[in-house]
Amino acid sequence: MNxxxxxxxxxxxxxxxxxxxxxxxxxxxKLGGNWLGKRLSHTITVLGVLLSFVLSAMVxxxxxxxxxxxxxxxxxxxxxxxxxxxxFLVDGLTAMMMCVVTFVSLMVHIYTIGYMDEDxxxxxxxxxxxxxxxxxxxxxxxxxxxxxxxGWEAVGLVSYLLIGFWFNKPTAIFANMxxxxxxxxxxxxxxxxxxxxxAFTGSLNYAEVFGKSSELAxxxxxxxxxxxxxxICICLFIGAMGKSAQFPLxxxxxxxxxxxxxxxxxxxxxxxxxxxxxxxxxxxxxxELSDTALSFIMVIGSITALFMGFLGIIQNDIKRVVAYSxxxxxxxxxxxxxxxxxxxxxxxxxxxxxxxxxxxxxxxSVIMGCxxxxxxxxxxxxxKYMPITWITSLLGSLAxxxxxxxxxxxxxxxxxxxxxxxxxWGHGFANFAVLAGVFVTAFYSFRMYFxxxxxxxxxxxxxxxxxxDHHDAHHDAxxxxxxxxxxxxxxxxxxxxxxxxxxxxxVIGFLAISPxxxxxxxxxxxxxxxxxxxxxxxxxxxFHGASQMAIHAFTSLPFWLAFAGVALAxxxxxxxxxxxxxxxxxxxxxxxxxxxxxxxxxxxxxxxxRGARWLGTGLWKQGDQKIIDGGLVNGSWKLVACFSGxxxxxxxxxxxxxxxxxxxxxxxxxxxxxxxxx
Numbered sequence: 001m002n003x004x005x006x007x008x009x010x011x012x013x014x015x016x017x018x019x020x021x022x023x024x025x026x027x028x029x030k031l032g033g034n035w036l037g038k039r040l041s042h043t044i045t046v047l048g049v050l051l052s053f054v055l056s057a058m059v060x061x062x063x064x065x066x067x068x069x070x071x072x073x074x075x076x077x078x079x080x081x082x083x084x085x086x087x088f089l090v091d092g093l094t095a096m097m098m099c100v101v102t103f104v105s106l107m108v109h110i111y112t113i114g115y116m117d118e119d120x121x122x123x124x125x126x127x128x129x130x131x132x133x134x135x136x137x138x139x140x141x142x143x144x145x146x147x148x149x150x151g152w153e154a155v156g157l158v159s160y161l162l163i164g165f166w167f168n169k170p171t172a173i174f175a176n177m178x179x180x181x182x183x184x185x186x187x188x189x190x191x192x193x194x195x196x197x198x199a200f201t202g203s204l205n206y207a208e209v210f211g212k213s214s215e216l217a218x219x220x221x222x223x224x225x226x227x228x229x230x231x232i233c234i235c236l237f238i239g240a241m242g243k244s245a246q247f248p249l250x251x252x253x254x255x256x257x258x259x260x261x262x263x264x265x266x267x268x269x270x271x272x273x274x275x276x277x278x279x280x281x282x283x284x285x286x287x288e289l290s291d292t293a294l295s296f297i298m299v300i301g302s303i304t305a306l307f308m309g310f311l312g313i314i315q316n317d318i319k320r321v322v323a324y325s326x327x328x329x330x331x332x333x334x335x336x337x338x339x340x341x342x343x344x345x346x347x348x349x350x351x352x353x354x355x356x357x358x359x360x361x362x363x364x365s366v367i368m369g370c371x372x373x374x375x376x377x378x379x380x381x382x383x384k385y386m387p388i389t390w391i392t393s394l395l396g397s398l399a400x401x402x403x404x405x406x407x408x409x410x411x412x413x414x415x416x417x418x419x420x421x422x423x424x425w426g427h428g429f430a431n432f433a434v435l436a437g438v439f440v441t442a443f444y445s446f447r448m449y450f451x452x453x454x455x456x457x458x459x460x461x462x463x464x465x466x467x468x469d470h471h472d473a474h475h476d477a478x479x480x481x482x483x484x485x486x487x488x489x490x491x492x493x494x495x496x497x498x499x500x501x502x503x504x505x506x507v508i509g510f511l512a513i514s515p516x517x518x519x520x521x522x523x524x525x526x527x528x529x530x531x532x533x534x535x536x537x538x539x540x541x542x543f544h545g546a547s548q549m550a551i552h553a554f555t556s557l558p559f560w561l562a563f564a565g566v567a568l569a570x571x572x573x574x575x576x577x578x579x580x581x582x583x584x585x586x587x588x589x590x591x592x593x594x595x596x597x598x599x600x601x602x603x604x605x606x607x608x609x610r611g612a613r614w615l616g617t618g619l620w621k622q623g624d625q626k627i628i629d630g631g632l633v634n635g636s637w638k639l640v641a642c643f644s645g646x647x648x649x650x651x652x653x654x655x656x657x658x659x660x661x662x663x664x665x666x667x668x669x670x671x672x673x674x675x676x677x678x
Contacts, residue, residue, distance in 0.1 A: 335434055358396035406506055
């Protein structure tokens, strides 16, 4: 049994997408004369990601057999005793993330061939998504905080490029700037946490930092009585709040729908938004030392899981419904982290990656079939026109709501149970939030499903038949269709990824729950102090196999909450279609609150942004112009000029003036000494 992994294999996994991105980004665009062309550009990037996926799957198999890798690949610099290195740590957590990232990325690459076929930025888009894959791989494969931060910032940078891909579209430019700025807020906390770790451990390497965790637990933040490890963990989690879109730093994610649909699947399913969840799981030896930090994480996750789900109920843009679903599910993962069920959180991360990528790509297929209409109010009856998109979207929706035997059931139900067994402060609210979230998720998911695929056909009533997922000057990729055109199924390059994603959306939870949650898959990657945080221990005692868990679920509260959500959605949007309008009229203030997204955007733009602008203007005009420029810079030369002018007048050049000055000086000195002698 091979106990080590090949360095060349790991380097190939990480750098194959980068090579594809460079070749396509330079010689496939105007920068290099567009020498490669469309076909060669997408072939190079798809093959690069395919190679990474195949090798990642091989690495996963070796890791299951016991292979591990933790070594420095390249030493960048040494500052005193601090080593800054590039290295890989491959264990169960890393291997799972590598496979998820590369598989979902591969599906997105293939899907993009059909979806972006007529876009003038076709080659540039492939370069971006391939570069995005490289950045995420460097993040998850890192064995030190420096490389982790490099990957962390790189996915943020490329997400900025992807969200604003249609840079002639004002809303896209606003969205990518919003994502960039909000993530900078989180990243400020993240780098503070890393700085504290380096300051008190003298190392960036995971193993060395974790080896000194017991020493960190005994220290207080200088000048305060706060536990140092609590401050470190909260700072690190603030970084995760930005990347993984947790309340109140979630506001960038819904607006990121302004980018093309494939990047919605890539960013929101398997890469950027899961980086924060992965980071907290990786740092579990530190987080286990602070109940305060874990309680904070649990409460923030609970707020996100429940209140972002409410916003999904009123959305009419098909992509935004799925986006708010992503926010809610990220909240579930965060709640699991707070309950010390790190393995459950990353298990849900994995299952969610498959069915959420499926739902996003399915939404894109619907948009294509409906000639780039995104409003679910003007769809309906698409089941008979788009059978593959319909059945795969149904499977994704069933997985999302936690239907027994589907992938999402095993991970979501485990989160609910873990919260139930937690004893930390805030677990009561968290327990309510995750249970209520089950009903809310089922309702908005099947509201969208019924409005899109069932009921009366409404696509010929659309008052804005050319609502464009691209930009205003961009024509439909499959022709300029009129109001009378019927929807159509998408080409095979679009439907094939849907089918391939639907398979793990159904079976991966059943297959993986035993080894990932109750086996040794994460044994050396995730640390839990079961004596203090017994949630995973309690889960293990209640687990009697995947089949038994699913069968028992039919009698559990979460199942009946999900069933009630589906039934209510069916009644309101299939049987009594006037009821939603009546409810809206009765609860107009609540609807307005949800429509304005709890007024957080208003608060950010009118209070925080204006306050920051007022502060910046004040510092500029009063601090910079008056104090620094006017006082220190200009004041210093004016003082010197004034003094020089006075001294210059004393330098007359006449000898008798100098003689008089000497006599006066002698007289003053004599007077002083005589006075002192008395």
